[in-house]
Amino acid sequence: MPVSAFDLELLRYFNQLEEDQKKSILDLVMEFVKLNKKSVLDEGTLSAEDYNKELSAAVARIKNGAFITLEELENEMKGW
Numbered sequence: 001m002p003v004s005a006f007d008l009e010l011l012r013y014f015n016q017l018e019e020d021q022k023k024s025i026l027d028l029v030m031e032f033v034k035l036n037k038k039s040v041l042d043e044g045t046l047s048a049e050d051y052n053k054e055l056s057a058a059v060a061r062i063k064n065g066a067f068i069t070l071e072e073l074e075n076e077m078k079g080w
Contacts (some may be wrong), residue, residue, distance in 0.1 A: 001080045014070070023067040024059075031058045 014022060031054055035046055046054075061067070068076075 003077070003080075019070075022070055023062050026070075026073060027058045027062045027067055028055075031055060 014025065017025065035051070035054065
């Protein structure tokens with residue numbers, strides 16, 4: 001899958017962030033993907049309360065070190 005101009009621009013901005021900011025953004029993006037998959041599978045929507053719970057859980061995972069590095073992300077992106 002080719003990388004779009006938008007993807008490259010996003011990566012340029014992402015690379016300018018501090019490491020902890022990158023971790024937060026990555027976890028947030030992963031949660032969005034997870035929510036999208038859940039919504040598609042359930043054919044429903046997520047309540048604001050459930051969304052906030054999942055977001056809080058994501059932040060907790062970041063604080064506990066459960067994330068991937070930019071280098072790991074870039075390697076993964078090569079296979080997209």
